[in-house]
Every structure is written in C-alpha cells, then in structure tokens.
Amino acid sequence: MNKEPLLSIIVPCYNDVEYIEQAIDSVINQTYSNKEIIIVDDGSNAETKLVLKKLESKINQLITQENKGQSTARNIGIEEAKGVYILVLDSDDYFEPTFCEKAVNTFLDYSRVKLVTCYSNLIYENKRKGVFKPSGGTLKDVLKKNVAMGSAMFKKSDWSYVEGYDxxxxxxxxxxxxxxxxxxxxxxxxxxxxxxxxxxxxxxxTTSKANRNKYDLLTYIYIKHKELYIEHFEGFVKHLLSRIEREEHEKTKNTLRLEYRIGYTILKPLRWVKKLLK
Known part of the structure; x- marks a missing residue:
C-alpha cells in the first residue's frame, strides 16, 4: 500500500495543441509516484481534442466542457480530484521531474505552508530565456503583489475552505x-x-492579456478584499508610494536618455562643420 499522500494534478487545456503533450509528460515523469492526472478540456478546437484523445490513456480522467475560462476549468478539475494535495498546471508549461516530490515534502515538513512554488525558467517566443524568482511570503506580502507562480501546489482542504478560484x-x-x-x-x-x-x-x-487590463483587475481585487487592505493599510500605502516613486524615477531616466540622444543628433552635424573649419 502506498503511504505517500495522493497528489492530484489538474491541467486545464484550451487550444494548446503544440504544448499539451509536453505538459502531461512532465507530470507523468515526476519522481513522486502517488498521483492522479486530470485534464479539463475547456472547449478546445478539434485539433486539440484529437491530441487530448490520444493522451487519454496516459491520464486518469479527461473532463470535457464548453469554454468557461481557466478559473472554472480548475475548479471543476479540483472538485473531481481525490488527492490531499492539488497541483495546477497550465497546459503550455511544464515542470522538472522533482518538483512534486520536493513540494509534498515541504508540506510534510512545515505545518505553516499553504502554497508551494519555485524559481521558474522563462521561455520567450524569440527563444530568449531568463529566470523568475517569486518572492513567497505571508498575507502582508501577497496583498502587495502575486508571490507565486500560477502553477503551484496547495491542499484541497484549503481550496474547499476558500471556495476555490473566483x-x-x-x-x-x-x-x-x-x-x-x-x-x-x-x-x-x-x-x-x-x-x-x-x-x-x-x-x-492569459498573463499578457491580464497586464493589458491590469488596472481594472487591480480595482476588482482591492475592492473585493477591502477589509484586508484596510487592516494592512500602512504597509500597503508604503508599497504603492514606493512603486510610484520607482516608476517616476524610471521615466525621468528615460526622458534624460531621450533628450541626450536628440541633442547628440542635432549637434553632430555642427561639430562636423566646426571640425572642417579648423
């Protein structure tokens, strides 16, 4: 009998025909053995559905629904999950083989942990790469900014208590x-x-689209959690003012840089004429 707690991995998919197989293989190949894999097809196109059908033999459950958005797809998958722990994975991303084992062990070692994330390799469409390091932290930190990757691990009991994704x-x-x-x-x-x-x-x-609508989304979050922001008012205001100050400083630097370039371009011919006249 497997004594490891069951881990349920939920993979919502919407038209990610190019990447979904790599995502699924990355969770199949995890060193953590006691797991189930649930894909939620969130109204994908015919091409993606063919790939999902092919992957069905590799997973525990394929749920198909009309397009309702990522939050609903995740909630539906988690509702079906039998695991103590939940890992959500976007269908165009993938984990390295040891993440699940290390994340579950973190929960077992530290009772205060509600969420486990990790450093992330960034893969750009132009092949450029980078590393992002989420900050982690407590409520006072997450009120200021997101502290974890969207694909992260948490307990199903905590998901149930807060009534899932909005x-x-x-x-x-x-x-x-x-x-x-x-x-x-x-x-x-x-x-x-x-x-x-x-x-x-x-x-x-989704992240790129969110950044284009970020002020509407920030307004929604701030108002929804007004009481929490009032409770942590001083730290939150200091954070906002610090961010505004950084942005203004960056704008000033860019303006000076632009003014220098314009001045250099205008004065360059004059310097050339002056040099000829010497």
Whole structure:
C-alpha cells in the first residue's frame, strides 16, 4: 500500500495543441509516484481534442466542457480530484521531474505552508530565456503583489475552505486573488529555490492579456478584499508610494536618455562643420 499522500494534478487545456503533450509528460515523469492526472478540456478546437484523445490513456480522467475560462476549468478539475494535495498546471508549461516530490515534502515538513512554488525558467517566443524568482511570503506580502507562480501546489482542504478560484475572473490575476484568500487565515507561500518550472512567455497568454487590463483587475481585487487592505493599510500605502516613486524615477531616466540622444543628433552635424573649419 502506498503511504505517500495522493497528489492530484489538474491541467486545464484550451487550444494548446503544440504544448499539451509536453505538459502531461512532465507530470507523468515526476519522481513522486502517488498521483492522479486530470485534464479539463475547456472547449478546445478539434485539433486539440484529437491530441487530448490520444493522451487519454496516459491520464486518469479527461473532463470535457464548453469554454468557461481557466478559473472554472480548475475548479471543476479540483472538485473531481481525490488527492490531499492539488497541483495546477497550465497546459503550455511544464515542470522538472522533482518538483512534486520536493513540494509534498515541504508540506510534510512545515505545518505553516499553504502554497508551494519555485524559481521558474522563462521561455520567450524569440527563444530568449531568463529566470523568475517569486518572492513567497505571508498575507502582508501577497496583498502587495502575486508571490507565486500560477502553477503551484496547495491542499484541497484549503481550496474547499476558500471556495476555490473566483470564476468571475476570466481576464487574468485569478491566481493572485486566490492566493490572497488562501493566506488570509495565516500561513505562508513557500518558494523552492530551484528552477523546477518552465513558463512560456507568450504574447497572447492569459498573463499578457491580464497586464493589458491590469488596472481594472487591480480595482476588482482591492475592492473585493477591502477589509484586508484596510487592516494592512500602512504597509500597503508604503508599497504603492514606493512603486510610484520607482516608476517616476524610471521615466525621468528615460526622458534624460531621450533628450541626450536628440541633442547628440542635432549637434553632430555642427561639430562636423566646426571640425572642417579648423
């Protein structure tokens, strides 16, 4: 009998025909053995459905629904999950083989942990690469910004208590809002200091779309959690003012840089004429 707690891995998929197989293989190949894999087809096109049908033999369950958005797809998959722990994975990303084992062990070792994330390899469409290091932290930290990757691990009991992802949020930032509620009762988001996740930075990704609507989404989050922000008012105001100050400083630097370039361009011919006249 397997004594490891069951881990349920939920993979919502919407038209990710190019990447879904790599995502599924990455969770199949995890060193953590006691797991189930649930794909939620969120109204994908015919081409993606063919690939999902081919993958069905590799997984435990394929749920098909009309397109309802990522939050709903995750909630439906988690509702069906039997695991103590839940890992959500976007279908265009993938994990390194040891993430699940290290994440579950973190929960077992530290009772305060509510969420486990890790450093992430960033994969850009132009083949450029980078590393992102989420900060982790507690409620006071997550009220200021998202502290974890969207693909992260948490307990199903905590998901149930906070009533899952907000299904009204279909334009992004639903991970951050969920994490606020997850940490509102205490605990912390823990960061594994290894690059165990691979995150694709795509132009039309949910995150990119969210950044184009970020002020509307921020307004929604701030108002929804007004009481928490009032409770942590001083730290939050200092954070906002610090961010505004950084942005203004950056604008000033860019303006000076532009003015220098314009001045150099205008004066260059004059310097050339002056040199000829010497």
């Amino acid at each position: 299904e009204m949020m279909r334009r992004g930032f639903e991970d951050w809002e969920f994490y606020i509620r997850l940490l509102a009762r205490g605990g912390e988001a823990f960061v594994l200091k290894e690059s165990l996740f691979n995150y694709r930075k795509r132009q039309n990704s």
